[in-house]
Amino acid sequence: MPAATCIASGRYEQMPCMDFQSCFSVWNKLTPRQQNWVLEQLQKRQVKKGTVLHNGSEDCTGLLLIKSGQLRAYMLSKEGREITLYRLFDRDLCLLSASCVMKGIQFDVTVKAEKDTEFWVIPAEVYRQLMEQSAAVANYTNEIMSARFSEVMWLMEQVLWRSMDRRMAAFLLEEAAIESTGRLNITHETIANHMGTHREVVTRMLRYFQGEGMVKLSRGVIELLDEQKLTALRDL
Amino acid sequence: MPAATCIASGRYEQMPCMDFQSCFSVWNKLTPRQQNWVLEQLQKRQVKKGTVLHNGSEDCTGLLLIKSGQLRAYMLSKEGREITLYRLFDRDLCLLSASCVMKGIQFDVTVKAEKDTEFWVIPAEVYRQLMEQSAAVANYTNEIMSARFSEVMWLMEQVLWRSMDRRMAAFLLEEAAIESTGRLNITHETIANHMGTHREVVTRMLRYFQGEGMVKLSRGVIELLDEQKLTALRDL
Numbered sequence: 001m002p003a004a005t006c007i008a009s010g011r012y013e014q015m016p017c018m019d020f021q022s023c024f025s026v027w028n029k030l031t032p033r034q035q036n037w038v039l040e041q042l043q044k045r046q047v048k049k050g051t052v053l054h055n056g057s058e059d060c061t062g063l064l065l066i067k068s069g070q071l072r073a074y075m076l077s078k079e080g081r082e083i084t085l086y087r088l089f090d091r092d093l094c095l096l097s098a099s100c101v102m103k104g105i106q107f108d109v110t111v112k113a114e115k116d117t118e119f120w121v122i123p124a125e126v127y128r129q130l131m132e133q134s135a136a137v138a139n140y141t142n143e144i145m146s147a148r149f150s151e152v153m154w155l156m157e158q159v160l161w162r163s164m165d166r167r168m169a170a171f172l173l174e175e176a177a178i179e180s181t182g183r184l185n186i187t188h189e190t191i192a193n194h195m196g197t198h199r200e201v202v203t204r205m206l207r208y209f210q211g212e213g214m215v216k217l218s219r220g221v222i223e224l225l226d227e228q229k230l231t232a233l234r235d236l
Numbered sequence: 237m238p239a240a241t242c243i244a245s246g247r248y249e250q251m252p253c254m255d256f257q258s259c260f261s262v263w264n265k266l267t268p269r270q271q272n273w274v275l276e277q278l279q280k281r282q283v284k285k286g287t288v289l290h291n292g293s294e295d296c297t298g299l300l301l302i303k304s305g306q307l308r309a310y311m312l313s314k315e316g317r318e319i320t321l322y323r324l325f326d327r328d329l330c331l332l333s334a335s336c337v338m339k340g341i342q343f344d345v346t347v348k349a350e351k352d353t354e355f356w357v358i359p360a361e362v363y364r365q366l367m368e369q370s371a372a373v374a375n376y377t378n379e380i381m382s383a384r385f386s387e388v389m390w391l392m393e394q395v396l397w398r399s400m401d402r403r404m405a406a407f408l409l410e411e412a413a414i415e416s417t418g419r420l421n422i423t424h425e426t427i428a429n430h431m432g433t434h435r436e437v438v439t440r441m442l443r444y445f446q447g448e449g450m451v452k453l454s455r456g457v458i459e460l461l462d463e464q465k466l467t468a469l470r471d472l
Binding site for chain 1: 343
């Protein structure tokens, strides 16, 4: 779902968020008092590409609302293996960076900036109190949580039942849509970390794709030559 | 987490729920008016083992509270393959059977009775209105959703990074804990459907376990001979 849904809804091409109030969906459902309190407590931050914003259960920053930029939420195994769970773009909310105030959450994710990112933080404790006071905020939280849960379920289906070639085609097309280019600057190692697999598997698959005329490989670059063929493979 | 957590918390050995009020955690946070309304709308149902209670997006029964019995929530691929996402026992709530009123849920699960089961149903529309009116109900819903999300994340980790032998050991030990017996009446096909794999893989693995003296296989029965060795393998 995510890949197709995101492209269809133009999620990658969203406009940056100009002010917090207009991008925080439940703003108008807060009381004036709650609104003032949130504005008082709100923090604005800017981070460079590569910054880790949230690291499992080690920290509990709060709820992040992205003004502009791109975050990646991923799972990390004890052995250091990774898989991307979902990406967050302009106007998206990062909920799991406030997981300490979400009762029932018993897993860790890591959140890292994939591009320079500007965002607002509602401190975790402030958000917890808002949820407690306001059914609207609680239901909104639920909606975001359900959306992330849905993305993970989609991923689970892919990992379990979809062959690696179709997943690779989907990944390359998604990446091209995010970057708005068919010329991807990405290493095989990075792709392996996104897909939860080994670098060798990625290299072998990309060479096969090259043999089929779908991509052209050069140092640090993958060029998509035949998006139609890749799409057909993805949607098989 | 689930396997260990469940056993540790004695979740399998919970007492049946005597009345709805005492098992529905947020009952005391409802207004008298809401309480009366819920009691008026509440339905009580009994189903036989094997009954499908919820089938993806085809129906939207509502929220189920289990009085006694056992449900299995699983994902079904287009090709008919299955994987167990989680099980529900006495006093547990089944939320995804009301997924139509959970905004943001974009996936289907199937819920089937694994034992004869008695439960209460809060119709979906009633529950939706309760969530809208009450921050307590909305936050409680969030907590349940987060718990199920956590179980799926745990499963994802298993599927991605844990070898089949360790997953099999974990499955057999969990099953023995649920059934309170080391003599399991279960087919290889059923195990394959729980674990999201093929029957042949299960058979091969069980034969290997038998060779190692961990289990004894006979028609339709798997006997756990060395729980200590199985536990060591699981916790490796």
